[in-house]
Amino acid sequence: MKREHLIKQIADTSQIWDVVVIGGGATGLGIALDAATRGYKVALFEQDDFSKGTSSRSTKLVHGGVRYLAQGDIMLVLEALHERGLLKKNAPHLVKSQAFIIPNYSHWDNFLYTVGLTTYDVLAGALSFGRSKYQSKAKTKNYLPTVKTEGLKGSVMYYDGQFDDSRLAINLAQTCYENGGSPLNWMQVKGILHDKKGKVGGVKVKDMLAGKEYEVKSKVVINATGIFVDSIMEMDVPTHERLVQPSQGVHLVLDNSFLKSDYAIMIPETDDGRVLFAVPWHDKVVVGTTDTTREKSELEPKALDREVEFILDAVGRYMSRKPERKDVLSVFAGLRPLAAPKKEGRSTKEISRSHKLYVSKNNLLTITGGKWTTYRKMAEDTLDKAIGMKLLEKRKCITKHFHIHGYTKNEETNDRLYIYGSDRDGIKSLIDSDNYMMEKIHPKYDYTVAEVIWAVEKEMAMTVEDVLARRVRLLFLDARAAIEAAPKVAAIMAHECGYAQEWITSEVEKFTKLAKNYIL
Numbered sequence: 001m002k003r004e005h006l007i008k009q010i011a012d013t014s015q016i017w018d019v020v021v022i023g024g025g026a027t028g029l030g031i032a033l034d035a036a037t038r039g040y041k042v043a044l045f046e047q048d049d050f051s052k053g054t055s056s057r058s059t060k061l062v063h064g065g066v067r068y069l070a071q072g073d074i075m076l077v078l079e080a081l082h083e084r085g086l087l088k089k090n091a092p093h094l095v096k097s098q099a100f101i102i103p104n105y106s107h108w109d110n111f112l113y114t115v116g117l118t119t120y121d122v123l124a125g126a127l128s129f130g131r132s133k134y135q136s137k138a139k140t141k142n143y144l145p146t147v148k149t150e151g152l153k154g155s156v157m158y159y160d161g162q163f164d165d166s167r168l169a170i171n172l173a174q175t176c177y178e179n180g181g182s183p184l185n186w187m188q189v190k191g192i193l194h195d196k197k198g199k200v201g202g203v204k205v206k207d208m209l210a211g212k213e214y215e216v217k218s219k220v221v222i223n224a225t226g227i228f229v230d231s232i233m234e235m236d237v238p239t240h241e242r243l244v245q246p247s248q249g250v251h252l253v254l255d256n257s258f259l260k261s262d263y264a265i266m267i268p269e270t271d272d273g274r275v276l277f278a279v280p281w282h283d284k285v286v287v288g289t290t291d292t293t294r295e296k297s298e299l300e301p302k303a304l305d306r307e308v309e310f311i312l313d314a315v316g317r318y319m320s321r322k323p324e325r326k327d328v329l330s331v332f333a334g335l336r337p338l339a340a341p342k343k344e345g346r347s348t349k350e351i352s353r354s355h356k357l358y359v360s361k362n363n364l365l366t367i368t369g370g371k372w373t374t375y376r377k378m379a380e381d382t383l384d385k386a387i388g389m390k391l392l393e394k395r396k397c398i399t400k401h402f403h404i405h406g407y408t409k410n411e412e413t414n415d416r417l418y419i420y421g422s423d424r425d426g427i428k429s430l431i432d433s434d435n436y437m438m439e440k441i442h443p444k445y446d447y448t449v450a451e452v453i454w455a456v457e458k459e460m461a462m463t464v465e466d467v468l469a470r471r472v473r474l475l476f477l478d479a480r481a482a483i484e485a486a487p488k489v490a491a492i493m494a495h496e497c498g499y500a501q502e503w504i505t506s507e508v509e510k511f512t513k514l515a516k517n518y519i520l
Helices: 003-011 026-037 066-070 074-090 107-127 137-143 165-178 226-236 305-316 372-388 416-433 449-458 464-471 479-497 501-518
Strands: 016-022 042-045 096-103 133-135 155-162 182-184 187-194 200-207 213-223 244-255 264-267 276-281 284-288 330-339 356-359 365-368 440-442 445-448
Touching (some): 003 042, 016 200, 026 372, 042 165, 066 107, 074 372, 107 133, 137 155, 155 276, 187 213, 213 226, 226 244, 330 501, 365 372, 416 449, 440 449, 479 501
Parallel strands (some): 096 264, 213 365
Antiparallel strands (some): 440 445
């Protein structure tokens, strides 16, 4: 993917695009990929980097939603389980079957969760990831060496999906590009264009790196900006009523010594009735999440002290060694775009997680809600809506069985480079090409110079943050190590792109300031 080449395409004012997508998270990238594979001419604009916001800050699960099953939302669970199965088939290099264990301290809970999760398996049908089973106390201790054993009555094991969210986002952008789409990061939409009848006819965008502005005409404009949908809707209809209420989810990353297992823990009910997970991820443990109503939407939300204490306390009750603040390697927060409550006192956990489509009087399409697992179905529904409105000629969706960039049947996950899928060989040959390429960017981690160069050359990484947060995941795994690696990464990028020392200094400063928010 070459950004300069894509900018030349959108600079051509004689072109009228079929679809313009605003937002480069899971939903926007899914729509752009669906549009490209249907043969539409599509451009996507992301104001920062692909998956910069909520889409890089998930619990790293591709799941049907055990909690939604408990709430009786069977249709949402059915849809998510189906999409989970399709995603594992289309991106097996990134989506893995993950065993989860629910430690139980009463015999009734063992019975209850065995029955409930057997229902979960039945709903998954042929796309099931594995059968749920009751496990004895001895087996539970074997699977989870660090679990608290006092009063333990056994557990229930079930299976769901685990993945790397922003790596999938990059692969979606690459797949879109390979199928004729034009996904662009660091391009902020500054306004909506309207035709003589007042209908939406394109967007004004600004290249946030070069400062240049463009007008891009389009038959359809789709607002897929997650927590920022309201600001885009206001560009179309200034009197628009608020649609989204941000809800914050915080995750803590711990050393794997707190779990010492390939099995994840699911805590089915915390003090405030939520679900909490401790999931093995890139040799660390991701623990979360919270559900805290926030007033404003922002790209870099910060974890509240009470959210951190809540997670440490809740997970500590299930672990023989209780984690403390000093044990947290990285903390990250994401904002979910939940429907703004129409009546006071409605808690965020009661608001539906299903996606919703809105059409303005001027034909701006807005999609909000949903989650990573159902991104493909959200995209299909959105484009089918545009076709139903006669804004696009009818073409069939083909993404159900469409391989995502990196697809490989080889599921060898003991190699750290497995997340690159079919690109792994290219990176390996780069690493093997000379000693400089195999140098580590940080002594404690195996990320190499070759991966930084690959991110710049093949994956449209434009800043040090793009590399350390979303191409390699060091910021999310160990924020202090990421700060230490930043000067080397900046120097590699500057050498590759011909940037001066001022760029290196500025990038390191910006990244260090940002990364400090990931440290408690």
